[in-house]
Amino acid sequence: MGDTEIELSVFLQFLFSGLTAGAVYALVGISLNIVYNSTSIINLAQGEFVVLGGLGMWYFLEHLQLPFFLSFLLTITVAALLGLLMERLTIRPLIKKANLLLMIMVTIAVSILLKGLLMFKFGKDPYAYAPFTEGEPINIFGAVISQQILWVIGITFSLILLLNLFFNKTLLGKAMRACSLDTKAARLMGINVSRIVMLSFVISAIIGAVAGIAITPITLMEYDKGAILTVKGFTAAILGGLGTSKGAVFGGFLLGILESLTAGYIHSGIKDAVALLLLLIVLFFKPAGIFGSKEVIKLRKL
Amino acid sequence: MAKRDYISLLIFALLILCFPVFVQDNYILTVTIFAAINSLVALGLTILMGYAGQISLGQAGFYGIGAYISAILSLNFGLPVVFSMFLSVIVSALISILLAIPALRLKGHYLAVATLGFGEIIYVILNEWGPGGPSGFGDIPQFSFLGYTMSTLTEYFYLSWFFVGLCMIFSMNLINSMAGKALKSIHDSETASVCIGINVSKLKIKVFVLSAIFASLAGCIYAHFVTFLSPSTFSLHYSILVLMMVIIGGMRSLWGAVVGALIITFLPEALRGFKEYDILVYGIVLTLSLLFLRNGIVPLIEDLFRKKA
Numbered sequence: 001m002g003d004t005e006i007e008l009s010v011f012l013q014f015l016f017s018g019l020t021a022g023a024v025y026a027l028v029g030i031s032l033n034i035v036y037n038s039t040s041i042i043n044l045a046q047g048e049f050v051v052l053g054g055l056g057m058w059y060f061l062e063h064l065q066l067p068f069f070l071s072f073l074l075t076i077t078v079a080a081l082l083g084l085l086m087e088r089l090t091i092r093p094l095i096k097k098a099n100l101l102l103m104i105m106v107t108i109a110v111s112i113l114l115k116g117l118l119m120f121k122f123g124k125d126p127y128a129y130a131p132f133t134e135g136e137p138i139n140i141f142g143a144v145i146s147q148q149i150l151w152v153i154g155i156t157f158s159l160i161l162l163l164n165l166f167f168n169k170t171l172l173g174k175a176m177r178a179c180s181l182d183t184k185a186a187r188l189m190g191i192n193v194s195r196i197v198m199l200s201f202v203i204s205a206i207i208g209a210v211a212g213i214a215i216t217p218i219t220l221m222e223y224d225k226g227a228i229l230t231v232k233g234f235t236a237a238i239l240g241g242l243g244t245s246k247g248a249v250f251g252g253f254l255l256g257i258l259e260s261l262t263a264g265y266i267h268s269g270i271k272d273a274v275a276l277l278l279l280l281i282v283l284f285f286k287p288a289g290i291f292g293s294k295e296v297i298k299l300r301k302l
Numbered sequence: 303m304a305k306r307d308y309i310s311l312l313i314f315a316l317l318i319l320c321f322p323v324f325v326q327d328n329y330i331l332t333v334t335i336f337a338a339i340n341s342l343v344a345l346g347l348t349i350l351m352g353y354a355g356q357i358s359l360g361q362a363g364f365y366g367i368g369a370y371i372s373a374i375l376s377l378n379f380g381l382p383v384v385f386s387m388f389l390s391v392i393v394s395a396l397i398s399i400l401l402a403i404p405a406l407r408l409k410g411h412y413l414a415v416a417t418l419g420f421g422e423i424i425y426v427i428l429n430e431w432g433p434g435g436p437s438g439f440g441d442i443p444q445f446s447f448l449g450y451t452m453s454t455l456t457e458y459f460y461l462s463w464f465f466v467g468l469c470m471i472f473s474m475n476l477i478n479s480m481a482g483k484a485l486k487s488i489h490d491s492e493t494a495s496v497c498i499g500i501n502v503s504k505l506k507i508k509v510f511v512l513s514a515i516f517a518s519l520a521g522c523i524y525a526h527f528v529t530f531l532s533p534s535t536f537s538l539h540y541s542i543l544v545l546m547m548v549i550i551g552g553m554r555s556l557w558g559a560v561v562g563a564l565i566i567t568f569l570p571e572a573l574r575g576f577k578e579y580d581i582l583v584y585g586i587v588l589t590l591s592l593l594f595l596r597n598g599i600v601p602l603i604e605d606l607f608r609k610k611a
Contacts (some may be wrong), residue, residue: 042411044418093593101534104357104594105549107590112542116582227538228422234415269430276419283404283412 007140022256023156027211028233029248031204037180045111047229053212054221084203241289338462344514344559352553360417363424366536368518398514428533438532552598
């Protein structure tokens with residue numbers, strides 16, 4: 001192989017690892033958007049649901065030795081229930097106060113609570129399980145791509161497709177979109193807004209858990225990864241424009257790839273600084289994000 | 303300052319002066335010094351949250367910057383401790399301005415996540431490039447002033463609580479000034495504040511910088527008291543602890559910061575048996591206090607006294 005070929009294969013290797021991380025950021029970003037659209041709250045506990053997905057899957061699959069699909073279903077059920085409980089017990093009693101600071105604090109409190117529960121159950125060790133499919137990694141121009149990476153990217157795009165269908169084709173999905181545009185008008189049209197809020201927490205908990213299930217065989221999962229995932233997901237959502245789903249996908253992949261290239265070509269230690277730098281740059285120059293508009297942000301309730 | 307502010311300061315000063323006379327237990331004195339250091343950080347966050355309605359999850363970052371810069375300047379460059387502390391606080395203030403200008407232009411969530419990210423990045427930087435890396439470094443000079451070096455616990459007790467008193471007086475003056483009244487109005491309604499001619503974003507930036515100054519000052523005291531630093535002290539966990547101090551003490555009350563800091567600093571000692579599960583205990587305490595004790599402990603006590611009177 002010549003030098004350029006080696007360079008190309010190294011670049012592709014970084015690109016694919018960036019896409020993998022980016023897929024997770026995109027999913028976290030999308031789930032942040034779903035809750036944000038129905039409540040104007042950023043759920044700072046979102047990252048914990050990703051951790052819950054990975055650790056829960058490990059528990060059912062490796063510890064209880066259950067079949068793959070059953071473990072998968074049980075994990076997302078647990079996540080959905082926790083999302084529901086979170087909304088019922090902490091969001092619903094406080095949201096009427098319409099106090100942004102209070103809502104931020106309560107999602108932080110829930111994130112600490114979830115982190116504490118996860119540590120209580122799983123301790124501080126990292127966990128992983130076997131990739132979804134056995135088999136040789138795929139070789140593309142000298143870059144070695146494990147099959148799990150394809151799974152992560154495939155699952156991400158399938159989820160995006162499903163959500164698109166849900167929000168555009170089903171009555172419930174349309175009702176959720178109506179709430180995000182104008183809660184009062186939606187209520188007048190007979191939409192049960194508080195049920196929509198609950199649903200948005202459940203859906204975003206499930207998306208988070210699926211992201212965690214898919215990524216854990218590659219990156220391992222431990223109890224305290226949630227906070228940094230929330231920051232990255234939020235950065236992804238802001239990059240693309242808070243509230244827009246295609247924005248979160250774009251922002252997520254962009255962030256993932258930039259991080260991976262920074263880690264590969266500059267220094268692995270400053271990988272995590274990329275997200276904050278991007279976040280600050282966007283906040284400074286185009287706060288509405290790449291696909292968002294200023295007017296949309298100004299219309300928000302909180 | 304109001305009359306009750308003077309009275310509360312007087313009681314505070316008396317308690318601090320008498321405490322080491324009655325309590326000579328080294329262990330309790332040490333924990334109380336840490337409580338004073340935490341009070342400083344919490345006081346800054348109380349003003350930011352309770353009076354400007356903004357949130358920061360990155361106070362550990364400023365705390366860490368303060369500690370590391372002062373330690374490095376005095377240890378490696380041989381600067382007098384007072385001078386290194388001063389420089390370190392200035393640097394933290396400058397960094398906080400850089401962070402605040404983009405982040406404060408928008409509403410709450412942006413600041414929460416930007417500061418959360420900021421704290422994480424400082425943590426990463428301290429781990430990667432801090433002296434000694436993750437394991438940290440020691441032999442930091444003790445606090446000295448005009449040629450006198452402090453070495454006993456009692457001296458550090460008075461020093462740390464002296465700074466708390468100083469920052470408290472400063473904060474009380476701020477709250478009672480025009481700026482304080484403007485701040486209160488920001489907390490209640492930003493839109494209304496803008497309408498009556500308050501420069502909201504400038505004021506928010508000032509308060510954010512003030513909270514960073516208090517946190518870095520606390521970091522300096524920590525560095526020269528403990529004389530050993532490692533990054534783990536300055537992780538996100540600490541920012542969350544400070545947030546808990548503010549919420550539990552009561553973010554609408556300056557003394558709430560001190561009460562909250564005392565409770566949260568002594569809590570792990572009371573919960574020694576739960577050491578492994580401290581995060582869970584913190585999560586439960588924080589969630590419950592947000593749901594049922596939203597104003598915190600100090601306003602609750604004040605209400606009790608008022609009813610009796």
